[in-house]
Every structure is written in C-alpha cells, then in structure tokens.
Amino acid sequence: MKKIVTATTLILSAVCSMASLAAEGDVGVAAAMDDRYCTTCHGVEGIGNIAIEAPRLAGMEAWYLKRQLENFRAGIRGTHEEDVQGIAMRPMAAKLSDESIADIVDWVGDWEYVPAEATVEGNVRQGRTAFQACAACHGANAQGNEALGAPALAGQNDWYLLTQLRNFRAGFRGSHQEDTFGSQMVTMSKTLTDDQAVIDVVSYINTL
C-alpha cells in the first residue's frame, strides 16, 4: 500500500510541475502569435539560407516582397509542380492576411542589406553581354526599377537567381496566366540560350 501511495504522489507532482511549465508557454504563445516566421527559413534578419534554399530577404524592395507574397497566397506563384522551392513557400503564405503581409514587409524593411556571398562561377565576360537584355528593366547595375516592376538582382543569393532563371526558362515560374511580370520573364529568360548562359549572367550579376 505504501508503495502505491508513493508512486501516485510522484506521478501527481510530475503532472503538476509539467502542467505549470506547459501552461506558461502556451498562454504566451496565444498572445504573441503573429506571422513573423520568415527567419526560421530565410535566416537571421533575412540573410538567406542555402540549406533551406530560402533566399535573402534583407534589402528586398517592399513593393516586390509584397507582390510575391500576394502571388504565393493567390497561387499565382508556387503551384507549378516542378517549382520545388515555390511549392515549399506557398503554404507558408497561403493563409496570410493583408495586415500580416503589411507587417512582414515592414519588419523585413528593418533588416540591414549586406550583399550575399558569391557561390556561382561562370564566364563573366559572356554574362556581361547577355545582361544587356536584363539591364533594360533591372537597371545597368541590377539595382531594380519599381516603375517597370523589376526587382533588384545585385546582392541576391546567386544560387537563388540561378534557380529562378532556370524556372522561368522552363516555364515552372511565370506560366500562371495572372502572372503578368512572370510571363515577361519567361520570354526574356529565353534570350539566355542555354544553362551555361544562365550561369554566366548570374556570375556577371555577382560583380555588380
């Protein structure tokens, strides 16, 4: 009998102490829950994370970030079955409210822009020639042009640029009929005749 009593007391005390810790955590979570999840994948202050293939957000223009989040939410981006990274992103954005998107864009705007480390090596000279077509919209220094809806490319993770250019060329991104800017990119990316040209142009962007 004595043994049983001891065991019960132990279980009870374990339950109580556990409940106290668990409850504390959960109450806080309910209060503090927002949609500021970005850094788990995109790295501290949006520096980008190659292991997750999540690109740099720090320095991304507010208007571009907003448009992409809205496109992901609406399924205009991230629904093509071959767009592996886009498919991973889409569910993260699917349930965002307009307020959450505005809040995220604001939050991301606070992060310091530091250009990403170069990891792609191609023929810079060839890339420079090919880039002329890009410069028309993205600017000679790949600094972006809001009026044309073209984001900055300089300083972005080169592995991300590579994936996106490949996706545009293959139609994995930009094929959705409501993706106006994306469809322009599908056309423009075809000026890059093969994968080596894609690597070269990204290598050139790395020098800007």
Add this chain to the structure above:
Amino acid sequence: MTNPVSRREFLNLLGAYGGTSAVLQAGVALGFMPSSSQAAEIALQANNGKKVAILGTGISALTTAWELTKAGYDCTLLEASHRPGGRMFTVRSGTVIDEIGNYQRCEWDNDPHLYFNAGAARIPSIHSNVLKYCKELEVELQVFVNESKTAWVQDDAMNGGKPVRNTDYSSSMQGFISEMLSKALGDSKLDSSLTESESETLLGMLRRFGDLNEDMLYKGSTRAGYGSGGFLDHGTTKDVVALRDLLKARNGGSVMVTTQEGTGSGPLLMQPVGGMDRIIYAFANRLGDRIKFRAPVTEVMVKDDGVEVAYEQNGVTEVLKADYCFNCIPSHLMSGIPNNFPDDYSEALNYIRRGRAYKAAFQAKERFWEKENIYGGITWVNAPIQQIWYPPHNIHGKKGVVLAAYNFGGANYTEMSQQDRIEDLLKHGEKVHPNYREMAQKPMTIAWHRMNHMLGCAPRWARNRGGWSDKEEQMYETLRQPVNGRHYLIGDQSTQHSAWMESAIQSAHYALADLDQRVRAEPA
C-alpha cells in the same frame, strides 16, 4: 495453392544461402548484446566554475545541461521556441502546434490519457541511455504495443479493398513461406549444404513456424482465429486466402516486421505514461530558469578563450559569453545563423539534408477499435497515411487518441492544407473502420518539414542508398571535433544513426567526454 512460385525462382531467392552459414558462427555473432546496450557512466570534473552556453533544448541539449549542472557547471540554455524538447513533442488539450502557416491549438478533452506523441513515440529496450534517464528522473514508463495481430492490413488491390486482419495475412504468409522453404529443402542442391540433422531441425522449425500439416503443406491455421466456434463448440479453421491474393498487398513487408521496429529490439517497446514530453519536462523542471524560452540564437562567434552567442529576447539582442558552447540547433537552421565556423565545418553543416515526416491524430469519440478486438498495435494501409495506431493505454476508457497517419517521407502532406489533410486521413481510415469519420473528433496534423524552429524530422547524411561515402564520413568527423575546442555540435545530426533519442543522448555524452578531458588538462 499449387506451386505459386517455381522451385528454380525460389532457389534464386536463396542465392546467398551458402554464404549465410559461413557468416553465422555461433559464439561470434550470437550471444552478444546489440551494441550500445550499456548506459554511460558520466564522471565529470566537479565545480570548476566554467560557464556553458547550450543552444536549443533537444534531448541532447537537456542531457548536456543536466550532467553539467550536476557537476557544478554554470549552464544557460537558449531555446527559440515557446516550448522545450524539439522533436520530442506531445500534443494534448491546450497544446499549440507551431507549424508555419498552419497554426493549430488542440482542443481535445482535458484528460491525461488523451495525448499524441507527434514526434518520438517509442523506446526500444536497448536504448539504455534513454532508459537510464527515465529511471534517474523518475519518468514512469509503460509498455507500448507496436503490433496487434487483430489490427488490419488494407490495400485497395487486395481482397477488393476490404481490410484483412493482420493475423490472416501474417499467419498465411508464414505458412506459405514455410511450405516453400520446406519444399526447397527437399532439393538436393540446397539440402547438400546442410547435414541431415540440421535439415531435420530446420524442417521441424518450419513446421511450427508455418503451422504446416504432416505433409508439410499449409492448409490454414487456427492462429488466424476460428471461422466459427472455438469456445463452447469446436472451432473451425478459416478458409485459406491464396498466396497470390495476399501478394496483392504491397505493404506486406511492413506487416511482417512490425515487431522488429528499432535496431536490435524485440516486440517490447516502451513509452512514458502521459506522453513522451514527460522526459523533456523531467529535465526542464529540474533545470528551471537556466532555460530561456523564445530566445532564438542569432549569432555564434567562437573566440580563443570561449564562445559569444547572440540571441534575441523580447525584441532585444543580448550576448551570452561562455567558456564552452553545446549546440543542437538543426544544421540546416544553423546555415542561416551568422557564425565564424571554419569553412570545412560550414561545408559539412550545409551538407546535411532534412527528412520529411508527417503524423496526424484525432480524439476518438469512443474506443471503437476495442469493439473490433483491437487493443493496441498498428493497422497498415497502403495509402500515404500508411499507419493507424491504437492507444495501448487506458483500455476500456471512454475515449482515446488514434494516430491516423504516419508517413516517413512526408508524401505531399507538407504542402496540403489542414482541411485536405483531414479529408485524406478520414477517406483512407474509413476503408478500414466504417464508422471512422463519425468517431474522429478534432484531428491534429503535423508536417515536420514546416514546424517552426525544426523544418525537418531527421537529419539525412548519406545521399546514396548504398551508404556513407568517404567524403560524408570525413565531413562527419569534422563536425564531431569541437571548433577551437570550444563549440560542440550535438544532437542526432552528429551521429550516424539519426532519428533516435538514444543517438542524440549519446552525442551529448561523446561531447561531454571530450570537454571533460580538455578541462582536466587545463592548467589549474
């Protein structure tokens, strides 16, 4: 059943037969306990006043903190989440599942029996270090039932999609396998490699194993239960389902080895009473305010004489300076955290991939499975939900929590909406239990690939099925060495057998042994 597989085909299957006898020499391979069966004895130098930063609160981190605290080290644990434990996570009334874009709060009845181990769930007998801490920290354990012969096997291609009992499947499969092997034993080629008495022993064993008749044929077995009667009246044997029909089930492999879950363990597995996180809270409650929650690490800088760790707390960045650092933050998340690790170390960190796993569970209005003579174990479904688990605890209680999906590989659940996930588990479950949909209350789902602060179910080192490449072995060794003798990577990511709590704990012990040897070598 007449010769469903030709003898020649069968002998081909046994191609490795001659080799087997050469490998298995009694006394060499038999009799030894599987490795890792001994719990570690930890004897650290005590009270040296060293300060240690511990990143994350996975079981490896908690083990480290507990051992160091006992030895008088000054430990601080930084945890990004609102809860401790990482992949040891139990969902019950009030629990938040912090999945990105799929926030869920559990609203099951508030009852200690109603819980769902969303991550780790089973403890094999040979995981001695997990068991050692359960004992030391007074975490009560109970037996976990992994296999029930009365649970079901379902495949749309078998039996017109109607489920068959595990026992109907496995007893018959055992019967057919035994019959075929005993026939093959009659073949001179196979027979010649065994002595007469070995042959006889094997045949005797096969007869029992397969429940064969005197002619060494399988004609059904009462192991599968009776067709009728069996208590007041004589039992009748059930009709035998043809091998060819059984072979339509494509998940038979899983059915036949369920009891062998976990390397080297038998059917007996264990679980903490009340949920796997009892282990986590047993550590966490003892460590008290040494743990800082919602304190994501934002930078790790290894210095000559220690480590500086930046973290965020209430919107403010703080810096923790310590003599040593133990880090269980998943490698794929560390890749997004500024640090000054050497290139080869970073390369190795970036190399490890993350596995996908998906689980789902609901609170059942009634314990409907008990009405089908099921009291635990697993139903195997050849659909992405793959498994249905019935709780082995609180038998004959009012309600119970049913695990309604467990997909290792994740299928496409990661991208599915909560609504689609729920419809999927109901749709497949009701093929097994007609009243499933009506019984299922408040399903909860978890796609580990989308879990905040985890983004994966288990580290994946080897890229090729064939095993680890030399390069992988080399990177693994790099990560096992502390950076500058100060920063230790721990967790199942720095082991060669990921996805087990035991591995995570042993990674901590390995690092602690290294630390101890270093501090003892320091000039006093």
